[in-house]
Amino acid sequence: MKKLKGIMLIDDDDTNNFLNQRLLNRMQITEKIKEFRNGKQAFDFLYNISAGHYEVTSPEYFKPALILLDINMPVMNGFEFLSLFEKLDADFRKDIVLALLSTSEHSQDTERAAASKIAYITKPLTTQKVQDLLDAHFQNQEA
Amino acid sequence: MGEFLIVTAYVLVAGFLFYLAFRREDRERKWVMALFGMIALMGGAVHGLNFWNYGAGGETFHILRLVFGAVALVGAFLLFRAITGLMAIPGLRQLQKANEELQEQLKERENAQLELREAHQALEDRVQRSSAQAITANRELERQIENRKRAEKQLISKNYELIKKNADLDDFVYYASRDLKGPVLNVAGLVEAIREELPPGNPEFAQLFDRLDDSVSSIHRKLNNLAEVSRIQKPVEDAQMSMVSFDHVLQQVKENLATVIQAAQAHLQADFSAAPAVYFSRDNLYSLLLNLISNSIKYREPQRPLLISLSTSLQDQYLVLKVQDNGIGIDLEQYGQHLFSLFRRFHDHVEGSGVGLYIIKRVMDNNRGKVEVESVPGEGTTFLLYFVNHDQETGPRI
Incomplete structure (x- = not known):
């Protein structure tokens, strides 16, 4: 399987980011993983990339193929991030897969995710869950 | 001359x-x-x-x-x-006599008038007295009414406070269970990571990890129970209500409990022909059946094969769901009044959280129904769930 261009982990829980990054690293599905502590940090990053405001040569800047998004976060939560993300250029967004990653099994949250047509994964993230997601969204990209 | x-x-x-x-x-x-x-x-x-x-x-x-x-x-x-x-x-004497008589009559009349006036006065006094009493009584009444109004106002505000506190408590339970879930999952993840990093084959470690796993999953289960309780406290929205088939929900429960049903070798028999469906929230009916059946399995009599029979019937304004088992039963005289209390447990030989019956009671209460329980220790337990029978939504019955 071809490796993903990059993954963004957006979660205010440091340890959760650490564990997810460890899991993804061990699965060896990408070279680039970047962590963000809330929706605003992540959106600023994405916005700069979409607008071309970045150093092309810098390994710190990359356009992600997958974004794993927590719901409850300070400053800007997952759904607020989502509504801003949907305002970005459609061409820019079309090859980015978004998945909500949350402890909440509340129907209010799952219904909202379904309304936005994005994947909803309950924590903890496991190899199996990541694999299911990849199978669902990245099958076609295999070279 | x-x-x-x-x-x-x-x-x-x-x-x-x-x-x-x-x-x-x-x-x-x-x-x-x-x-x-x-x-x-x-x-x-x-x-x-x-x-x-x-x-x-x-x-x-x-x-x-x-x-x-x-x-x-x-x-x-x-x-x-x-x-x-x-x-x-008349002659003068006659006149005098008549005059005397007249005088006498006059006197009598005066006396009568005097008496009349006295009586009138007495009456007036009485009227005045009684009207004074009436006024006092009236004032007393007004004061009482005022007191009652004040008490009622206090009651209303107390009630409002209670409702608010209850809602706060529900919120607290919900957010506490939600916010604690993350760290617990982290601990589980970290334990797993350590296990992966450590060289295998150490029996000491293996035992420690088993205990760690048990503890973490126990915390996790309890948090889930709390989340379930807080979810059940909230009134069901109308949109979630529909005609729900007992058979369908039972099937769902059986699938979810397949491994435990298998392990316990429980035999389930169901007859919902008298009332095949009820106007209810599907999630809540699922929760009811799941809790009742897993209770029957938990508290089965190991000496005999477990038989759980479910049936429905119509009774006055109620649709009654009966769930009967031949388990160990419960001494209702001793435990009856605490049976539906939150976090109360009456057995320690099996795993349990003390929320199952509480959830059943709450769900039925929230839907204007009721729960009854009959039990003979050593013979079995019967739960009777009384649903409000929404005939107009039921439509024609087969």
């Missing part, structure tokens, strides 16, 4: 009588006096004629005397006629 004196006397008497007649006020006497006066006058006139023409005869003279005499006679006759009237006129 004699004649002259008599005439004078007659005329004087007549004058007196006429004067009297003129002065008298009662008609009877006026009339009588006038008649006497007339007769006296006539007498006087005859004597006057005699005196005037003493010894002289003549036609005119005789005729005048005759006329006077006739007039006197007529007066006498009239007097006779008036006698009866005169008899009716």
